[in-house]
Amino acid sequence: MNDVLRQRAVDALTAARARTAALTSCVDDGELTAQHSPLMSPLVWDLAHIGNQEELWLLRNVAGQQPIRPEIDSVYDAFQHPRSERPSLDLLSPGEARGYAHDVRGRVLDVLERTPLEGRPLVDAAFAFGMVAQHEQQHDETMLITHQLRRGPAALDAPAPPHGTAQGLPAEVLVPGGPFTMGAADEPWALDNERPAHERLVPAYFIDTVPVTCGAYTAFIEDGGYSERRWWAEAGWEQIRQHGIGAPLFWRREGGQWLRRRFGVLEPVPQDEPVLHVSWYEADAYARWAGRRLPTEEEWEKAARHDPASGRSRRYPWGDEDPAETHANLGQRHLRPAAAGSYPEGQSPLGVRQLIGDVWEWTSSDFLPYPGFVAFPYKEYSQVFFGSDHKVLRGGSFAVDPVACRGTFRNWDLPVRRQIFSGFRTARDAG
Incomplete structure (x- = not known):
């Protein structure tokens, strides 16, 4: 049963990351860092926020690891900064955001492979891994809304x-x-x-x-x-x-x-x-x-x-x-x-x-x-x-x-x- 749950979590995390990559690779870096509407964050904020939340819950809370980049936690805390203010923050560049999210994901897959999926509410039935996959997909929907709000030629098909x-x-x-x-x-x-x-x-x-x-x-x-x-x-x-x-x-x-x-x-x-x-x-x-x-x-x-x-x-x-x-x-x-x-x-x-x-x-x-x-x-x-x-x-x-x-x-x-x-x-x- 644990093997089935583990594979389900891997599949969900992988599908979410593939969608994130598709939504952020179809426009140039200038569009990633631009704010297309005050109602929404720059796409690059969502990208790094996804990685930061994944690190927080799966590496720190589940695995007990030390923070990778603790200095960015407040920047990507959705409750500290309303969307309209996020372009003024010291955000990771698109390249840095991609690298950070990739680094976190590699470590997460290692954690998932060796973590017993029982004994704690956070990991029972791979809950935390499913929660993080859902979180990323919810931000993918948010990024799709940003694509709808952006002006210019179509970037998606x-x-x-x-x-x-x-x-x-x-x-x-x-x-x-x-x-x-x-x-x-x-x-x-x-x-x-x-x-x-x-x-x-x-x-x-x-x-x-x-x-x-x-x-x-x-x-x-x-x-x-x-x-x-x-x-x-x-x-x-x-x-x-x-x-x-x-x-x-x-x-x-x-x-x-x-x-x-x-x-x-x-x-x-x-x-x-x-x-x-x-x-x-x-x-x-x-x-x-x-x-x-x-x-x-x-x-x-x-x-x-x-x-x-x-x-x-x-x-x-x-x-x-x-x-x-x-x-x-x-x-x-x-x-x-x-x-x-x-x-x-x-x-x-x-x-x-x-x-x-x-x-x-x-x-x-x-x-x-x-x-x-x-x-x-x-x-x-x-x-x-x-x-x-x-x-x-x-x-x-x-x-x-x-x-x-x-x-x-x-x-x-x-x-x-x-x-x-x-x-x-x-x-x-x-x-």
Whole structure:
């Protein structure tokens, strides 16, 4: 069993590093050190931060080794320096950052080979190695967001996703009321905010079969959705008025049609794709306009995991097996969401599609701890973010690697955020 876990950890770490290399080798050093948006770090900061966190957890905490470069710890501490200030720090150069991350990784693989994967919570089932792989993949998604924000010619390319259709599908699915098990029980690399597993009683509700599409969202825009105060939460109305927001981020109206900028390419907005780059406030306003609401976090997870036939909660909508390419649009295989209705093999037992991959889905829920929550291995991962300031997103996006995406995985962000790969689906009460 240890050999299986060890190989799983090696594979996860290797896949993450290959993606990091692809995201940082496709632009020159000047673009790596530039700040493409005050919302994001320079790419070279993320690169060195990945290595620093890997050293901190796997070399120092797991193996008990002395620091390699203790003088850089504060520079790459995400809590000490907001993103807007990071270009002014004494950052490692691209060459130094690559060399440092490479040195750390070589030592980590040696540690992994000889460390017993049991006897301590940090290493049980290779948890710390899985945590670090997830951390790197999360920063890879962050770096992909930076690529979307950067100006200039496209630096990335990928084939289009397989085409599906929502034609013939019901607009919504009834999820019967009753209890279900929410949260992670037997998921060894689940993070602290996914735990513990617990029972939730959820009344019956309807949920959209597919995420809200660009075409549906265009109807909201053209019906004056951004100029009607009644659809908006007070803070959301203030946000769109203050910043002159009238469409999803990266959209613009030109020649009588909506266009979007996607990784350096200007293209017509595809009407059948899930809408992307909308804030929680925009998602909430659309839902109100449509006479519906955003699902709660527990409604989203029940739709994604609950099997009415057996009464158990699955790891994923399609079952317990790891995601395959036929299940979901994950891992940056494609640089866009797939059309609504795609991936029939990935649907839930009730027929809800694309709950995993394509776009992160806003829920109505604040980011709060589950009953019995225990911070592990450090409170800064989740605990410091609990409260009403952050809203929960679920399901992952095309930019998320499978190691950092599962039916229990919880993401969170401020309700104003639009640069993230966020969309949504709506729900309504069944009563």
